Amino acid sequence: MVKTIRVPEEYHRWLASHKRDDETMGETLRRLTHTPPPAEPIISDKQATETRDAIEKLRKSDRNRLTRVAERFWS
Structure with a gap:
């Protein structure tokens, strides 16, 4: 299931600037926050x-x- 979250425009720009070409925004968030994917125990x-x-x-x-x-x- 996909959820939408609201973030300030400046945060979205900052996140997008750190996003790699081969990853989704969710993957970028996980990488930057150092958290495992939800399916990973x-x-x-x-x-x-x-x-x-x-x-x-x-x-x-x-x-x-x-x-x-x-x-x-x-x-």
Whole structure:
């Protein structure tokens, strides 16, 4: 899907002046902002799984710590 964005005329001229002959304006924006194309994953599936696992481990640790504090407080 293609989206249209409004930019000031001077910005459009600046962007167009940096556009290479073989690229679209979107590709120029990605190149100048150093971002990957949307279809390109930022991290691998393995890294995503490891990250999710680490977050869950931290959440469990926090819940356990809060439970221990609450038990001491209410005892």
